[in-house]
Every structure is written in structure tokens, then in C-alpha cells.
Amino acid sequence: MQTNSWVPFFPEQASTFAWQVDALYFYLIAISVAFTIPIVAAVFIFGLRYREREKYATPEEMHGSIVLETVWSIIPFVISMTIFLGGAIVYYNQYRPPDDGMNVYVVGKQWMWKIQHEGGQREINELHVPVDTNVKLTMTTEDVLHDFSIPAFRTKADVVPGRYTYLWFNATKPGKYHLFCAEYCGLNHSGMGGYVYVMSKEDFAAWQSGNVSGQTPVEQGRDLFENKLGCASCHAGGPQQRGAKLEGIFNKEIKLVGGSTVVADDAYIRESILNPGAKIVEGYQPIMPTFKGQVTEEQLVALVAYIKSLSGVADTGGQPAAPAATPAATAPANSAPPANR
Ligand code: HEC
Numbered sequence: 491m492q493t494n495s496w497v498p499f500f501p502e503q504a505s506t507f508a509w510q511v512d513a514l515y516f517y518l519i520a521i522s523v524a525f526t527i528p529i530v531a532a533v534f535i536f537g538l539r540y541r542e543r544e545k546y547a548t549p550e551e552m553h554g555s556i557v558l559e560t561v562w563s564i565i566p567f568v569i570s571m572t573i574f575l576g577g578a579i580v581y582y583n584q585y586r587p588p589d590d591g592m593n594v595y596v597v598g599k600q601w602m603w604k605i606q607h608e609g610g611q612r613e614i615n616e617l618h619v620p621v622d623t624n625v626k627l628t629m630t631t632e633d634v635l636h637d638f639s640i641p642a643f644r645t646k647a648d649v650v651p652g653r654y655t656y657l658w659f660n661a662t663k664p665g666k667y668h669l670f671c672a673e674y675c676g677l678n679h680s681g682m683g684g685y686v687y688v689m690s691k692e693d694f695a696a697w698q699s700g701n702v703s704g705q706t707p708v709e710q711g712r713d714l715f716e717n718k719l720g721c722a723s724c725h726a727g728g729p730q731q732r733g734a735k736l737e738g739i740f741n742k743e744i745k746l747v748g749g750s751t752v753v754a755d756d757a758y759i760r761e762s763i764l765n766p767g768a769k770i771v772e773g774y775q776p777i778m779p780t781f782k783g784q785v786t787e788e789q790l791v792a793l794v795a796y797i798k799s800l801s802g803v804a805d806t807g808g809q810p811a812a813p814a815a816t817p818a819a820t821a822p823a824n825s826a827p828p829a830n831r
């Protein structure tokens with residue numbers, strides 16, 4: 491099933507889950523039609539059949555009908571539950587990125603999309619991806635709320651200041667597809683779009699090698715960490731280490747001062763850099779300065795990617811890996827006090 495040409499003006503379906511979204515929409519439309527026609531018909535038929543024929547007639551009284559009431563309860567119940575089920579399935583598929591996805595970082599900015607690949611390639615308002623591959627986007631914005639939307643893939647997600655949001659898709663068909671900002675974001679909002687280029691795997695490999703890649707996000711993060719921002723002066727192991735351990739923390743539970751715990755996901759790492767005082771790791775002094783205003787969103791993405799790489803997570807952009815991390819099993823990884831404290 492490649493195009494949807496039987497529906498005029500509809501972008502073709504070009505991702506694995508696109509048909510599910512369409513099926514749900516057509517189901518909703520079918521229900522609306524199935525209700526609208528009998529209701530409008532009833533308005534006319536009843537208007538004629540029960541019109542006033544005689545002044546001040548007393549109509550026959552009715553005291554309820556079990557059959558009628560049961561029917562008009564059960565039918566809507568079944569319909570709303572099937573809508574719920576369909577919606578839940580679509581949501582479940584779309585908003586849980588698979589763990590093996592290729593990672594792409596997206597930073598929205600009035601009025602463009604800045605995109606960086608794991609291999610370091612950067613693009614603006616263009617996204618090149620291979621066909622038949624899970625692609626996971628980790629997104630944030632430098633300024634206001636935006637929304638990353640690819641109609642042909644039937645997917646979109648808000649891009650929110652101060653937060654990471656995620657989107658994933660698996661494109662089924664090579665081609666060029668429109669990409670939009672779907673959240674009004676100021677004067678040139680309508681121009682904030684571009685194209686997704688879905689390429690065969692060979693073409694994509696050629697595209698990757700043909701593009702200046704510069705530093706990968708992990709390399710960029712390491713450079714910031716060790717040189718430009720001086721994080722290493724506190725966090726680089728050894729006897730002088732004053733900063734908390736960063737190796738192996740990703741997706742693990744971190745014990746905080748005061749006894750609570752937090753899972754070290756993207757959002758936590760980001761917050762630790764911008765607002766270190768918000769959550770102090772147990773056993774450490776709150777000496778880490780804030781880096782708010784000193785790092786751009788793109789640099790933050792790189793720092794997070796680097797810190798995740800210290801946990802052997804080649805990937806970034808995942809939400810906490812689903813059920814694997816049970817608190818009991820993972821706590822020791824970080825709760826063991828550093829030897830050099
Ligand atoms: C002055 C020393 C110092 C500097 C510089 C510093 N940190 Fe920290 N960092 C700490 C300390 C101490 C902690 C633990 C206390 C806390 O949670 O604030 C910490 C905690 C963290 C955590 C949470 C770790 C965990 O195990 O939960 C992250 C992530 C982090 N730092 C990243 C960075 C990055 C990235 C930089 C550079 C941009 C940086 N730090 C610079 C001292 C420092």
C-alpha cells in the first residue's frame with residue numbers, strides 16, 4: 491500500500507504506521523456520517539409525521555423503555571471504546587521510540603529546523619534518512635514552541651523550550667516529503683518547513699560520506715566537556731574528582747541528598763547542567779556552577795550525548811529504556827560511593 495490516491499488531496503502514506511492513523515480517521519469519519527444521516531433524516535420525518543394537526547392536543551405519555559435505553563447506551567459505549575482502543579494503539583506505536591533507532595537531533599529556532607546526525611552531518615530545513623530504518627528524533631527549541639510535523643508519515647510532535655521531546659518513524663518509500671512547523675511560532679511561521687528526503691540505504695550511505703561531517707555530537711560534547719567548559723576539572727576521575735560520577739549513570743537511579751531518587755534520563759542530565767542545585771547527588775557538595783546562558787541548546791544536546799556515551803549508550807534520544815531498568819537491579823551502579831570521595 492503505497493499511495494492513497496483514492497482519496498484526493500491526501501498526502502501519500504510513507505511510513506510504517508501511516509495506515510493506522512488513516513484507518514482511525516476514516517473510522518471517525520464513517521461514524522460521523524453514520525450518525526449525521528439518520529439524525530438529519532429523523533428531523534425531517536418527525537417534523538412531518540408529528541407536526542401539529544390539532545390545537546392543544548394532549549399527546550400520549552411514555553414512561554420509559556428498557557429496550558430503547560439499553561440500546562442507546564450500549565451502542566455508543568461500544569463505539570467510544572473502539573475509538574479509544576484505536577487511539578491507544580496508534581499512540582502506543584508512535585510515542586515509544588524503538589531502542590535501535592538511528593538518532594537525529596533537531597533544534598527548532600525562529601524560523602528554521604537545525605538538524606544534526608549521529609555521524610556529525612548537519613542540515614537546515616532538510617532531513618535525509620534511509621528507507622526502512624527506524625529513525626528517532628530528539629528535539630528541542632532555542633526559543634518558542636514549535637511543532638515538527640511530517641504529514642506523509644502521519645506524525646508530529648511539539649518541540650518545547652527547556653525540554654526534550656521525541657518522534658520516530660520508519661519511512662517505507664524513497665522520495666521527498668514535506669516537513670512543517672505545525673505550531674504558530676511568529677511572523678515567518680509559515681516558512682518554517684522543508685523536506686525529508688528518504689533515500690535507499692546505498693544512497694544514504696553515499697550522502698553521509700559525501701557530506702562534511704565535522705564533529706559528531708559525542709565528539710562535540712567531549713570537546714565542550716574537556717576543553718571549552720571545563721567540566722572535566724571536576725568530573726574527570728582521579729584523586730581530585732569533586733564532581734559526581736558520570737560513567738554508567740544513564741537510565742540508572744541516582745540517589746539524591748534527602749533520600750529521594752531520580753532516573754538519569756536526558757531531562758535529568760540536561761537539568762543537572764542548567765540547574766545543578768535542583769537535584770544534588772548524595773555524597774557531594776552543591777558546588778557545581780550553573781551553565782545556564784553559557785551553552786546553546788545544540789551544545790546541550792551534544793553534552794547529553796557525550797554523557798550518555800559514558801554509559802556505553804551509543805545512542806541518545808531514548809526515553810528511559812522500557813522495563814529493563816528495575817530500581818533494585820540498577821541502584822548499585824551509582825549508589826556505591828566513589829572510592830575517592
Ligand atoms: C566545580 C565543579 C564542577 C564543575 C565545573 C562541573 N560539575 Fe557537574 N557536578 C559537580 C558536583 C559536585 C556534582 C554532584 C552534586 C550535584 O548534583 O550538583 C555534579 C553533578 C553533575 C551531574 C549529575 C551527575 C549524577 O551522577 O547524577 C551532571 C550530569 C554533571 N554534573 C554534568 C556536568 C557538566 C556537563 C559540566 C560542564 C558543563 C559540569 N558538570 C561541571 C561538580 C562540577
Ligand SMILES: [Cu+2]
Pocket residue numbers: 598601635636637671672673674675679682
Ligand atoms: Cu515554528
